[in-house]
Amino acid sequence: MSGVPTSGDERTVLERLATLLGPPPAGEVWAGDDAAVVENPPGHLLFSTDALVEGVHFTRALSSLEDIGWKALACNLSDLAAMGGRPLAAVVALCGAAAADLDGIYRGVTGAAERYGCAVVGGDLSDAEEMVVTVAVLGTTDGRPPVLRSGGRPGDRLFVTGPLGSSAAGLRLLRAGEGESNEAVRRHRRPLPRLGEGTAAAELGASAMLDLSDGLSLDLDRLARASGVGVELITVPVAAGASEEEALGGGEDYELLFSLPPGREAAGLFAARGLATPIEIGVLVGDRDRRTLRGAPLPLLGYLHRLSGGRPEGE
Amino acid sequence: MSGVPTSGDERTVLERLATLLGPPPAGEVWAGDDAAVVENPPGHLLFSTDALVEGVHFTRALSSLEDIGWKALACNLSDLAAMGGRPLAAVVALCGAAAADLDGIYRGVTGAAERYGCAVVGGDLSDAEEMVVTVAVLGTTDGRPPVLRSGGRPGDRLFVTGPLGSSAAGLRLLRAGEGESNEAVRRHRRPLPRLGEGTAAAELGASAMLDLSDGLSLDLDRLARASGVGVELITVPVAAGASEEEALGGGEDYELLFSLPPGREAAGLFAARGLATPIEIGVLVGDRDRRTLRGAPLPLLGYLHRLSGGRPEGE
Numbered sequence: 324m325s326g327v328p329t330s331g332d333e334r335t336v337l338e339r340l341a342t343l344l345g346p347p348p349a350g351e352v353w354a355g356d357d358a359a360v361v362e363n364p365p366g367h368l369l370f371s372t373d374a375l376v377e378g379v380h381f382t383r384a385l386s387s388l389e390d391i392g393w394k395a396l397a398c399n400l401s402d403l404a405a406m407g408g409r410p411l412a413a414v415v416a417l418c419g420a421a422a423a424d425l426d427g428i429y430r431g432v433t434g435a436a437e438r439y440g441c442a443v444v445g446g447d448l449s450d451a452e453e454m455v456v457t458v459a460v461l462g463t464t465d466g467r468p469p470v471l472r473s474g475g476r477p478g479d480r481l482f483v484t485g486p487l488g489s490s491a492a493g494l495r496l497l498r499a500g501e502g503e504s505n506e507a508v509r510r511h512r513r514p515l516p517r518l519g520e521g522t523a524a525a526e527l528g529a530s531a532m533l534d535l536s537d538g539l540s541l542d543l544d545r546l547a548r549a550s551g552v553g554v555e556l557i558t559v560p561v562a563a564g565a566s567e568e569e570a571l572g573g574g575e576d577y578e579l580l581f582s583l584p585p586g587r588e589a590a591g592l593f594a595a596r597g598l599a600t601p602i603e604i605g606v607l608v609g610d611r612d613r614r615t616l617r618g619a620p621l622p623l624l625g626y627l628h629r630l631s632g633g634r635p636e637g638e
Numbered sequence: 639m640s641g642v643p644t645s646g647d648e649r650t651v652l653e654r655l656a657t658l659l660g661p662p663p664a665g666e667v668w669a670g671d672d673a674a675v676v677e678n679p680p681g682h683l684l685f686s687t688d689a690l691v692e693g694v695h696f697t698r699a700l701s702s703l704e705d706i707g708w709k710a711l712a713c714n715l716s717d718l719a720a721m722g723g724r725p726l727a728a729v730v731a732l733c734g735a736a737a738a739d740l741d742g743i744y745r746g747v748t749g750a751a752e753r754y755g756c757a758v759v760g761g762d763l764s765d766a767e768e769m770v771v772t773v774a775v776l777g778t779t780d781g782r783p784p785v786l787r788s789g790g791r792p793g794d795r796l797f798v799t800g801p802l803g804s805s806a807a808g809l810r811l812l813r814a815g816e817g818e819s820n821e822a823v824r825r826h827r828r829p830l831p832r833l834g835e836g837t838a839a840a841e842l843g844a845s846a847m848l849d850l851s852d853g854l855s856l857d858l859d860r861l862a863r864a865s866g867v868g869v870e871l872i873t874v875p876v877a878a879g880a881s882e883e884e885a886l887g888g889g890e891d892y893e894l895l896f897s898l899p900p901g902r903e904a905a906g907l908f909a910a911r912g913l914a915t916p917i918e919i920g921v922l923v924g925d926r927d928r929r930t931l932r933g934a935p936l937p938l939l940g941y942l943h944r945l946s947g948g949r950p951e952g953e
Contacts, residue, residue, distance in 0.1 A: 350682065352786060355864070357720035357848055358686035358777065360784050363678060367665065370759060371673035372729040372774055376766045405672035414687040416772045444685060451691045452768050457731045459687055459774030462673065469675050471667060533672055549670070 336422060336448065343429045344443050351444070359444035361412045361461065368411075369462035369469065371402040377419070377454040385497045388424050390512040392431025395456040398536065400439050400516035401577040403462035405534040407470040407525025409518060410441035413460045419451030428456065439518055467525055470581070475531035475550030477609040479582035482589060482601035484520040487539055488565025491573025496564075507564045514577040520601070523592050524581045532581035538574040540623055544614065546580060553613030556605035556621060571622065582607055651737060651763065658744045659758050666759070674759035676727045676776065683726075684777035684784065686717040692734070692769040700812045703739050705827040707746025710771040713851065715754050715831035716892040718777035720849040722785040722840025724833060725756035728775045734766030743771065754833055782840055785896070790846035790865030792924040794897035797904060797916035799835040802854055803880025806888025811879075822879045829892040835916070838907050839896045847896035853887040855938055857895060859929065865897075868928030871920035871936060886937065897922055 340354060347353040352360040375381055375395045386394070396413060403410050415432055417425070425448075436443045441460065493511030496502030517534070524532055531550050535542050539559065547554050561570040581601075583589060589601045614621040655669060662668040667675040690696055690710045701709070711728060718725050730747055732740070740763075751758045756775065808826030811817030832849070839847055846865050850857050854874065862869050876885040896916075898904060904916045929936040 352784065356784075356786050356788075357717040358684040358723070358775075358784075360682045360721070361685055363681060363683045366678060367675045368678045368683075368776070369673040370676055370727055370729055370774075370776055372731045372760065372772070373762045374731040374733050374764050374770075374772060376733050376764050378767070379765045402672040406675070408673070412685055414685055414774055416687045416689040416774075418689050418691050418770055418772075445687065447688050447772075449689050449691050450694045451770060452693065453766060455689070455733055455766060455770045455772070457687070457689060457733075457762075457770070457772035457774075459685075459729055459731075459772075460673075461683070461685055461776065469667065469671075469673075471671050473671075 336425060340425065340429055343433050347444070353444040354446065359412065359414065361442070361444055364411070364463045364465060366463055366466035367469065369403050369406050369408045369464065371399060372457060372459040373399050373402065374455055374457040386512050388427030389431035389434065391456060392428040393435045393513050395458050396432050396435040396441070397514045397516050398577065399458045399460040400435070400441060400518060401514070401534040401536065403460055404516050404518045404521030405532050405579055406464065407467060407521050407529070407532065408462035408464045409522060410439060411461045411463055412442045412444045413458055414444060415446035416457040417446060418449045419454040439516060464525065470525050470529050470532040472531050472533050472546050472549035475546060475552050475582040475607045476584065477552055477607055478585050479530050479607045480585070480603055481554065481580065481582050481605045481607065482603055483535070483560060484517045484579045484601050485599060486560040486562040486570070486602070487535065487576045487578060488570035488573050489562040490514065490575035491569035492562065492565035505564070507562065511575070514575060516577055517579045519596060520579055520593070520598055523596055523598060524579065524589065527587050527589055527592055528584060529581040530584055532579055535576045535578050535580055536574055538572040539580070540571045540621060542580060544623060547611070547614070550607065551611055552607040553610040554605060555608055555613065556616040558604055559616065560602045560604065651740060655740065655744055658748050662759070668757070668759040669761065674727065674729065676757065676759055679726070679778045679780060681778055681781040682784065684718050684721050684723045684779065686714060687772060687774040688714050688717065689770055689772040701827050703742030704746035704749065706771060707743040708750045708828050710773050711747050711750040711756065712829045712831050713892065714773045714775040715750070715756060715833060716829070716849040716851065718775055719831050719833045719836030720847050720894055721779065722782060722836050722844070722847065723777035723779045724837060725754060726776045726778055727757045727759045728773055729759060730761035731772040732761060733764045734769040754831060779840065785840050785844050785847040787846050787848050787861050787864035790861060790867050790897040790922045791899065792867055792922055793900050794845050794922045795900070795918055796869065796895065796897050796920045796922065797918050798850070798875060799832045799894045799916050800914060801875040801877035801885070801917070802850065802891050802893060803885035803888050804877040805829065805890035806884035807877065807880035820879065822877065826890070829890060831892055832894045834911060835894055835908070835913055838911055838913060839894065839904070842902055842904055842907055843899060844896040845899055847894055850891045850893050850895055851889055853889040854895070855886045855936060859938060861895060862926070862929070865922065866926055867922040868925040869920060870923055870928065871931040873919055874931065875917045875919065
């Protein structure tokens with residue numbers, strides 16, 4: 324079997340991973356027992372999972388082991404951001420990694436965990452033919468109502484937390500053998516979950532929010548359908564080096580898309596927290612079938628990628 | 639690619655899965671948003687994950703899709719049982735399942751979920767070459783301290799919640815083309831997490847507990863090491879149709895192993911709840927290097943299976 328760890332017994336590996344995770348705070352129990360024990364804040368809990376599959380979401384030729392670990396946690400944290408939440412804890416099920424690769428993957432996971440304040444409290448290791456990194460995250464909104472996809476109303480203004488298309492542009496450069504030190508390549512390899520931005524948008528009373536994992540066009544359609552509204556876009560903010568098609572359909576940008584009721588302004592609170600000012604891109608309208616960009620029909624680009632198959636790297 | 643869903647678009651599939659999950663209670667949000675929103679009881683939370691990998695933990699030749707789904711949730715619930723907890727919610731990341739197979743797998747997952755009172759609140763679907771079903775579970779001990787592996791003390795008596803070796807015996811029969819309707823085969827395909835037993839043991843003041851996933855010999859060694867004690871076994875309860883070797887080293891029985899301080903009795907509370915009387919199998923001793931069965935050295939059987947590779951079906 325390829326991808327099967329061949330050196331180190333399980334106990335040694337698990338002790339090494341426990342070292343990378345660090346010690347838990349008092350009252351908590353992390354890796355080493357049947358389940359982790361974690362603190363429990365007031366309010367509802369957020370709970371989500373996402374898997375990264377070799378050959379579907381990443382290739383080892385274009386991403387380092389650390390990048391893969393980072394991305395596996397980051398795309399899960401992005402789901403918490405999209406609810407207006409912050410992370411509490413994550414567990415990592417790692418299948419098909421060679422024993423020699425575990426350190427690199429875990430360094431990526433714990434690097435993202437430290438940056439975003441998420442405890443990695445446990446996991447599972449298994450043989451497999453191909454590498455699959457599945458993370459589950461637990462989060463909280465600290466008592467605030469979570470921001471769902473379904474709360475958008477006609478007249479609400481639409482914002483994104485940054486320009487789009489970096490990840491797709493970075494993947495294009497990597498496939499062409501270019502751009503190792505390019506910013507778009509960095510964003511492709513190490514997406515940045517917008518946790519601070521998601522919390523700020525929630526505090527401002529965002530009516531609907533999601534993270535842009537499959538491309539603005541497709542994710543916007545999801546928000547509009549869930550909210551029962553239409554969309555008129557006035558602009559698509561395109562990241563440096565990306566095309567408008569990449570911004571609309573590339574996916575994996577992990578910027579947040581959110582709607583604000585009339586009269587709410589985002590710039591002040593975001594600036595006060597040192598966050599980039601959200602970019603206004605359009606408005607929700609009552610005609611639920613409407614999808615326009617600058618008055619013309621909006622193409623439904625983007626990838627239904629989890630069931631589409633055949634792409635060498637997720638985008 | 640094999641294992642890639644080829645029919646049905648993602649939206650249709652996800653709507654179908656949402657139907658199988660059923661509606662959430664008021665205030666909760668299940669599949670369909672970026673993360674699930676679940677109720678949050680008092681006390682610490684339990685959080686765990688386990689992956690089932692095709693060719694490592696199951697083969698489709700010997701288990702139905704429903705069996706695979708059942709087992710994926712059941713082995714996670716068993717980890718909660720082993721802490722003395724009860725389940726709150728689960729998320730399921732399903733990689734490499736054909737669209738036509740999703741219903742069967744989800745029926746197995748939801749069957750176990752209904753039987754054990756665990757809400758399946760979300761998940762992820764992805765292409766992959768081989769099937770990997772990764773479940774993460776969230777649980778609670780309702781304010782009781784969780785029962786760790788590390789609390790066993792010399793003089794504590796050791797119990798298991800049932801006779802052992804069924805799963806290994808069932809796998810042996812299946813490989814020989816026998817025993818489709820055999821009880822051992824049923825236990826191999828559909829392990830029963832001992833949630834009621836785990837709660838009862840916790841209420842009785844169990845000092846240490848774990849679930850027998852890798853064989854009594856190996857799991858007992860884990861409990862002893864974590865607790866810093868030795869073990870003297872007086873008996874190994876062997877399930878009907880199984881050998882003592884299968885009981886000691888077979889694994890995947892998912893019975894619970896727990897220790898009780900002197901003077902505590904398990905039979906009364908278990909009987910009052912309609913649970914089988916736990917079987918006393920030995921005692922913890924102060925010599926941490928001691929591992930005996932009926933006075934003779936206990937062989938360290940069992941499988942360090944997540945890093946061992948090469949077994950056609952997990953055991």
